[in-house]
Amino acid sequence: MLDLVTETALTVTVTTASRTARADRVSSTQEAILKAAERLYAEHGVFAVSNRQVSEAAGQGNNAAVGYHFGTKTDLVRAIEHKHRGPIEELREQMVARLGDSADLRDWVGCLVYPLTEHLAALGNPTWYARFAAQVMTDPAYHDIIVRDALSSESLVEVIDGMTNCLPDLPADVRAERNIMARNLLMHSCADRERGLAQGMSVPRASWSDAASGLVDAIVGLWRAPVTQEGRTT
Incomplete structure (x- = not known):
């Protein structure tokens, strides 16, 4: 019984830590996209800059990153x-x-x-x-x-x-x-x-x-x- 409780507690801890790490990664990615888009829009205008260019400037290998995170x-x-x-x-x-x-x-x-x-x-x-x-x-x-x-x-x-x-x-x-x-x-x-x-x-x-x-x-x-x-x- 004690082993089951301990195992459950460890599972919850690991799951919580994993979710926190994922949320941190998502937040970091979103911030990178926001900064890249703001700079590119400021320098070139909104119409002239594509979502693909923003993703690349934000260091995202996935060109659909902007759409995924912001729409x-x-x-x-x-x-x-x-x-x-x-x-x-x-x-x-x-x-x-x-x-x-x-x-x-x-x-x-x-x-x-x-x-x-x-x-x-x-x-x-x-x-x-x-x-x-x-x-x-x-x-x-x-x-x-x-x-x-x-x-x-x-x-x-x-x-x-x-x-x-x-x-x-x-x-x-x-x-x-x-x-x-x-x-x-x-x-x-x-x-x-x-x-x-x-x-x-x-x-x-x-x-x-x-x-x-x-x-x-x-x-x-x-x-x-x-x-x-x-x-x-x-």
Whole structure:
């Protein structure tokens, strides 16, 4: 009886260890695929990169590894975005919580900018996320998906509402237009800086924190720019 108990315990231990090792291998493979895809998409664009190329860059002998672990290319793009959105969202939530009901536009724009730049700074150098995001946002096949997923963030919606409340007299169509402008300015400026750092080029600001201050200045100026009535559709 004691031998049976001991044998059963050993079997459970070995089985658990085997499952843990397999889960670790799967997690390691998935992380390698995510990193390879992010870099390739950032450098070449999503459309130009095949799942086979991602598998090879991730060191996977099986060319179907991407499909096995993530499904479609859209699923892989979403997985990369979600990987970064978590820490960015956490930073934004902390900033929004400290902000309260501020009526200062600069405060709300800061909640838009600083979580991204702080996340990029924490990743070190080189990074690819800003360039990946810029590539995805310009790809018609993925733009709407990423924007829709982003707007599921309660803190981001709160930031957008906060900026809107600071500009009560700004017409709705101009607000929508400048929201797109601000988003493009943020993403493409970060992508250009990231590219420059990765290539060892000279960049205008010494740190991501300094770059964020410049972006906040520019985006606040964009939102507060005068509105020319001529040519508007409303």
